[in-house]
Amino acid sequence: MNTDQFSEIAKLHLLQSAATKQRLAESELAPIVSAAQLLSASFESGGKVMLCGNGGSAADCQHIAAEFVSVLTQEFKRPGLKAIALTTDTSLLTAYANDFGFDGIFARQVETLGAPGDTLIGISTSGNSKNVIQAVESARKLKMRMIGLTGSGGRLRDLVDVVISVPSQSTQHIQEAHITIGHILCDLVERHMFDKNTG
Numbered sequence: 001m002n003t004d005q006f007s008e009i010a011k012l013h014l015l016q017s018a019a020t021k022q023r024l025a026e027s028e029l030a031p032i033v034s035a036a037q038l039l040s041a042s043f044e045s046g047g048k049v050m051l052c053g054n055g056g057s058a059a060d061c062q063h064i065a066a067e068f069v070s071v072l073t074q075e076f077k078r079p080g081l082k083a084i085a086l087t088t089d090t091s092l093l094t095a096y097a098n099d100f101g102f103d104g105i106f107a108r109q110v111e112t113l114g115a116p117g118d119t120l121i122g123i124s125t126s127g128n129s130k131n132v133i134q135a136v137e138s139a140r141k142l143k144m145r146m147i148g149l150t151g152s153g154g155r156l157r158d159l160v161d162v163v164i165s166v167p168s169q170s171t172q173h174i175q176e177a178h179i180t181i182g183h184i185l186c187d188l189v190e191r192h193m194f195d196k197n198t199g
Helices: 003-027 029-044 056-069 090-100 102-113 130-141 171-194
Strands: 049-052 083-085 119-124 145-150 162-165
Touching (some): 003 029, 003 171, 029 119, 029 171, 049 102, 056 171, 119 130, 130 145, 145 171
Parallel strands (some): 049 119
């Protein structure tokens, strides 16, 4: 490929990603706000947030958890918020998967670490990741709150308290939107809990 072809491919990707976020802004504002309110209620009651997902979604879990525990931006200092990515303990993940199978790697952690009042965020671009579904089912038994980030289909949407569905069939653009949603949720929670100017 020549430089012009590279440029056209890059431009098309950016424009399609932007179009996905435009559709997201038009169709999913209400569930984004509901999710932020649910998270705020969980934190305010002393609960924590757990996140699970596979592949790129696993990386999103770690990214979003880090924003809650640290800060979203240096311009807005505030106390840390309790958040755990269930994707990071490689010893636990590999031991459990080796002994019992991959589908229960997140559910086991939810059963062990979760409590009523906590929130689980399950991220699955397809909405059908078995280990995310099982984690949600375990969270329900514990009377935890549940948020799903997904694409435009799958089982996850019918199992959680709040679902944010990215209106796209492209895994790349869904994942790009998911991390944007994560940033928005953190921003809204921070402002609600710690910004005295947004009473």
